[in-house]
Amino acid sequence: MTTRLIVNGIDKTFGDFQALSDVSFTIEPGQFVTLLGPSGCGKTTLLRVIAGFLEPEKGEILFGDKVMNDVPPNKRNTAMCFQSYALFPHKTVYENIIFGLRMRKVSADEQRKRVKEVMEMVDLVGLENRKPYELSGGQQQRVALARAIIVRPEILLFDEPLSNLDAKLREKVRVDIRNIQHSLGITTVYVTHDQAEALAISDVVIAMNKGRIVQKSDPKTIYNRPSTKFVADFIGSANITPGTCTEFAGSTAVVDSLYGVLRVQAADLTPGEEAFLCIRPEDFVPIFAENAPHAVNVVTGSVLHAVYMGNSLDLFVKVNDHVVRISAAKDCPIPEGSQISFTVQPDKICVMKG
Amino acid sequence: MNNYHVKSQKKLTRQLLKILLPFGLLSIIIVWIGVPILYALLWSFVNPEFPWSYPDPFPKNLSLFQWEYVFKYTTIVKSIGNSFLLAFVTTIVCFILALPTAYALGRRKLKGSEFFKIIMLLPMVFPGMAMGLFLGRMLHGMGVSGTYLGVVMVHTLVSLPYMLRILVVNFESMPQDLIDAASNLGAGNWVKFKEVYLPMILPGLVAGAMFTFITSMEEFNLTFIVGAPDITTIPTVLYSYLGENFLRTRASVVSLILLIPNLILLIVAERKIKTEYMGAALGKM
Ligand SMILES: Nc1ncnc2c1ncn2[C@@H]1O[C@H](COP(=O)(O)OP(=O)(O)OP(=O)(O)O)[C@@H](O)[C@H]1O
Numbered sequence: 001m002t003t004r005l006i007v008n009g010i011d012k013t014f015g016d017f018q019a020l021s022d023v024s025f026t027i028e029p030g031q032f033v034t035l036l037g038p039s040g041c042g043k044t045t046l047l048r049v050i051a052g053f054l055e056p057e058k059g060e061i062l063f064g065d066k067v068m069n070d071v072p073p074n075k076r077n078t079a080m081c082f083q084s085y086a087l088f089p090h091k092t093v094y095e096n097i098i099f100g101l102r103m104r105k106v107s108a109d110e111q112r113k114r115v116k117e118v119m120e121m122v123d124l125v126g127l128e129n130r131k132p133y134e135l136s137g138g139q140q141q142r143v144a145l146a147r148a149i150i151v152r153p154e155i156l157l158f159d160e161p162l163s164n165l166d167a168k169l170r171e172k173v174r175v176d177i178r179n180i181q182h183s184l185g186i187t188t189v190y191v192t193h194d195q196a197e198a199l200a201i202s203d204v205v206i207a208m209n210k211g212r213i214v215q216k217s218d219p220k221t222i223y224n225r226p227s228t229k230f231v232a233d234f235i236g237s238a239n240i241t242p243g244t245c246t247e248f249a250g251s252t253a254v255v256d257s258l259y260g261v262l263r264v265q266a267a268d269l270t271p272g273e274e275a276f277l278c279i280r281p282e283d284f285v286p287i288f289a290e291n292a293p294h295a296v297n298v299v300t301g302s303v304l305h306a307v308y309m310g311n312s313l314d315l316f317v318k319v320n321d322h323v324v325r326i327s328a329a330k331d332c333p334i335p336e337g338s339q340i341s342f343t344v345q346p347d348k349i350c351v352m353k354g
Numbered sequence: 355m356n357n358y359h360v361k362s363q364k365k366l367t368r369q370l371l372k373i374l375l376p377f378g379l380l381s382i383i384i385v386w387i388g389v390p391i392l393y394a395l396l397w398s399f400v401n402p403e404f405p406w407s408y409p410d411p412f413p414k415n416l417s418l419f420q421w422e423y424v425f426k427y428t429t430i431v432k433s434i435g436n437s438f439l440l441a442f443v444t445t446i447v448c449f450i451l452a453l454p455t456a457y458a459l460g461r462r463k464l465k466g467s468e469f470f471k472i473i474m475l476l477p478m479v480f481p482g483m484a485m486g487l488f489l490g491r492m493l494h495g496m497g498v499s500g501t502y503l504g505v506v507m508v509h510t511l512v513s514l515p516y517m518l519r520i521l522v523v524n525f526e527s528m529p530q531d532l533i534d535a536a537s538n539l540g541a542g543n544w545v546k547f548k549e550v551y552l553p554m555i556l557p558g559l560v561a562g563a564m565f566t567f568i569t570s571m572e573e574f575n576l577t578f579i580v581g582a583p584d585i586t587t588i589p590t591v592l593y594s595y596l597g598e599n600f601l602r603t604r605a606s607v608v609s610l611i612l613l614i615p616n617l618i619l620l621i622v623a624e625r626k627i628k629t630e631y632m633g634a635a636l637g638k639m
Pocket residue numbers: 014015017019037038039040041042043044045046083
């Protein structure tokens with residue numbers, strides 16, 4: 001019974017503020033899609049439109065081939081995990097969690113079985129009889145999560161469901177969510193601020209900005225081939241430089257950038273054209289005397305800061321008055337103040353037109 | 355050294371204030387409320403054959419004479435029944451009228467609802483007598499003066515603003531997400547009302563019912579104008595002893611009869627609100 005979700009040309013305004021502009025995308029049955037974007041870009045609004053709490057001014061929501069615009073929220077068979085948790089304050093944890101099952105007239109036996117399963121998953125066993133105000137913020141959030149997941153609806157909507165959990169628990173619950181979702185094949189829209197989380201669990205990432213969809217791609221593509229400066233900058237850290245193409249031959253362009261002249265593998269650039277280049281910090285490789293004397297794209301600068309990150313050593317290098325960020329191997333012997341050269345492969349440079 | 359001295363003195367003053375302030379407030383409350391009740395109690399037990407007059411700090415002789423008299427020879431029993439009946443019915447009528455109105459004003463973005471919210475408070479600020487005179491005429495014209503219906507109508511009019519105000523605030527402060535969550539999980543209108551709205555406004559409902567009940571119990575002006583002489587309540591009996599045939603002892607008895615149930619109601623409701631609902635209403639969301 002897995003369902004395709006189609007969002008087609010949605011506009012939503014609050015007064016004269018346009019919260020969503022022409023939002024369109026399709027999510028294949030059983031896919032896990034993450035909405036990623038800065039605060040206030042319209043993620044929650046989009047979920048609320050899909051769930052049916054808000055009526056869009058324009059556009060359609062389809063579940064499979066059913067147009068849902070006129071279907072009230074309680075008939076839509078979605079389950080949403082709210083950013084504000086929205087737990088019923090007068091109900092116990094247990095009563096909160098089974099609410100959706102009761103509404104769906106699931107048998108008492110099945111209710112008990114599913115509650116046990118989901119309580120274990122979110123690590124709440126023993127708190128069944130507490131009221132929400134007797135729980136910590138993170139525990140409340142897990143109740144909200146359990147209350148949505150237990151329903152096993154056609155479409156699951158998560159609005160930053162793990163924002164209040166510590167890193168360890170977040171990773172565990174995230175894997176559990178993914179497993180349940182996958183085994184039941186529930187089409188899922190998941191909102192998060194956390195770009196690492198988005199890349200880790202999604203089939204597809206949708207980047208949003210100011211009420212518009214900027215890019216929809218699988219995690220690898222959105223990270224390696226961001227289509228705009230905004231996406232490159234928002235997802236991971238990026239070195240971004242404007243550049244002018246001076247030469248184009250075969251599939252390689254020569255681009256004059258802030259970091260010097262770089263050879264770039266690109267599909268379509270014409271001489272004279274301006275574009276932006278995105279280079280991920282880990283794609284810059286420091287050059288020492290012994291390796292690659294004939295390296296291409298060699299850039300030289302002086303190290304301003306060397307920051308030990310645990311899994312890498314991040315260097316902030318001054319190149320032609322611009323700061324470039326490089327992720328070097330964590331045991332790299334590079335002191336602050338030293339001169340270094342580094343290189344980047346032409347196919348690791350991403351060209352963006354906007 | 356000197357500086358230190360000043361500091362410690364300031365600290366001492368603050369600590370003293372911490373103790374004295376509640377103590378002072380408490381004594382004011384006791385004097386304000388306790389002393390009149392104590393006097394009413396003493397007066398109600400004064401034996402009419404040994405009048406209590408100025409220099410004596412306490413009555414010379416106590417007896418149950420006035421209590422027996424009031425219950426045996428006046429309409430008080432019927433009036434007590436009337437008062438409770440009217441208060442009870444008024445509370446129910448207020449509840450039935452206020453619930454949908456408060457929902458509409460608090461949850462729906464209706465045009466003019468801000469205006470209406472002010473209008474509905476007006477009965478609170480009109481002087482009772484002034485309103486009573488005109489309303490009395492109107493109700494007389496409608497043929498309901500001297501009837502229970504008429505009295506319930508005026509009691510509802512004066513208590514409804516309290517009930518409405520409290521419920522509107524309750525409805526307004528309910529987070530939309532909570533209602534949406536219920537819909538999202540499959541709840542229809544009836545379930546939403548029964549399992550979300552009602553429990554959430556329960557503290558307000560209890561408070562509103564308490565106000566309504568007590569307001570109705572204590573209402574004099576309109577009750578007198580609309581109800582007298584056929585329908586007597588505890589306050590109208592009480593006022594009759596404050597008029598020309600002023601009888602302090604008997605008035606004391608009647609005021610205690612009026613005070614005691616209200617006081618009990620207040621304490622019970624207050625405890626109930628605290629223990630049962632406050633937690634739910636104030637839980638971190
Ligand atoms: N009911 C409303 N009335 C007016 N403006 C609103 C309303 N709801 C949302 N907005 C505005 O719409 C924009 C998008 O809000 P939304 O809640 O969707 O953001 P978001 O992407 O979920 O942000 P966050 O990551 O901070 O949760 C915001 O600028 C917000 O101020």
